[in-house]
Amino acid sequence: MRIIQSVNRNALMIATFSFLLGTIIFLIHLITAWEKIIVIGLFYVLIAFILNAITFIGLLANTIVNYHYYKENLKTISIFLLNIPIAIGYFLIVINNPFLNTFI
Template sequence: MKNIKFSPEGKLTFYFSFILGTLLLVVFLLTKSDWVFVTGFYYVLIAVVINVIIFFHELIFFLSNISDHKAHGNSALLILLNIPISIIYFRVVFNYFNL
């Protein structure tokens, strides 16, 4: 079985977004701090912009030569995985506030 290859930029973006977002969620759930909530909100705004930029970079690189840049296509899909994860995190936070 072959290993799935990812571009370094896409993999780093996914891991950084996932780990930092999860860390902020856990800290918020443990402390119930308004400061962590606000920090998390701004983090999400910044992460969305960065993820969209990296996603389009990976997608354009992949579409420019599909056979040679399959790792970039895999990375674009990996970055898209952050969307359902962030939706779950939002639901957890909104359920905390009963919204």
């Protein structure tokens, strides 16, 4: 996918960074028994939520202003929103933790 608008490029970089950092924190939680990682994860989710909400509002504004790039804007918003079900899935796994004491 070719990205012309810098707003969309930046939003995709933020979404990728949020996904990678969230996945790293999630995997550290699953692999280690370090209890403070949950606090770090909650703090990260709060910061990521605020940053992603601001970015999403910017994407919506960009979609309205640059309506002639609607395909690129809609693809970017769709990819950007994929982090939501992933975060919910990670949250459900952490709450249920089927791997409790598996790696220890």
